[in-house]
Amino acid sequence: MLDQLLKMAEGPLQEMLAGMNENGASGPALKDAITASLQKQVASGNINGIKEMFSGQETSPDAPVINTLQSDVSQNLMDKFGISKEQAMGIAAAALPMIMNFFNKRINDAPQDNNDIMSSLISSMQGGKSNINPTDLLGSLMGSGSGGKGAMDLGGLMDFGKGLFK
Numbered sequence: 336m337l338d339q340l341l342k343m344a345e346g347p348l349q350e351m352l353a354g355m356n357e358n359g360a361s362g363p364a365l366k367d368a369i370t371a372s373l374q375k376q377v378a379s380g381n382i383n384g385i386k387e388m389f390s391g392q393e394t395s396p397d398a399p400v401i402n403t404l405q406s407d408v409s410q411n412l413m414d415k416f417g418i419s420k421e422q423a424m425g426i427a428a429a430a431l432p433m434i435m436n437f438f439n440k441r442i443n444d445a446p447q448d449n450n451d452i453m454s455s456l457i458s459s460m461q462g463g464k465s466n467i468n469p470t471d472l473l474g475s476l477m478g479s480g481s482g483g484k485g486a487m488d489l490g491g492l493m494d495f496g497k498g499l500f501k
Contacts (some may be wrong), residue, residue, distance in 0.1 A: 341366045344437050348430060355429065360416055365430055368411035372404050387435055391442045394435035401431045 349362030373384045387400045394401065408431065409423035416423075 338370050340438070341370050341434070344434055347433070347437065351429060351433060352426065355426065360412060360418070360426060364415055365412070365426065368408045368415070368427075369404070369430065369434055371411060372407040375407060376404070388438045389442050391439055394432050394439060396428065396432045398432070398435075401428070401435070404431055 345362040345366050347362075348365045352360050352362060352365065373388075376382070376384050381403075383400050384404055387394055387398065405424065405427045408427040409420065412418060412423040412426055413420060418426075
């Protein structure tokens with residue numbers, strides 16, 4: 336389910352990378368690196384990344400969870416693209432708060448309770464059964480639950496990601 340949710344952010348990630356002139360990296364590969372890092376954290380019992388992603392609160396670029404995930408995401412990017420540690424750290428530093436806030440901005444508008452969404456996601460990542468249908472969750476986070484439009488306002492999110500590198 337996490338992979339499906341993060342797939343929603345591939346386009347904004349690709350735009351962020353283009354704005355950073357990081358032509359070697361791709362949105363889908365960056366999404367995969369973040370997914371792998373979050374899954375690794377949950378498998379080790381650390382659910383802070385998922386809690387932060389679905390807290391409904393703004394995530395600061397210097398939040399402890401960002402620092403925890405940044406190293407693993409950076410290593411994954413270096414391995415996949417052969418880029419320098421500095422480039423990988425820069426990409427991870429921009430992408431992680433962007434991803435966290437991508438979902439934090441949507442979580443409060445979702446018809447499901449934040450804790451229900453978070454516990455369902457964690458349960459599914461640990462091999463259990465989710466309380467919320469993944470299709471319903473995707474729909475509510477994309478906005479189809481409020482007004483039926485289904486469109487996401489990504490402008491502010493993109494400005495945030497690009498603004499980190501001005």
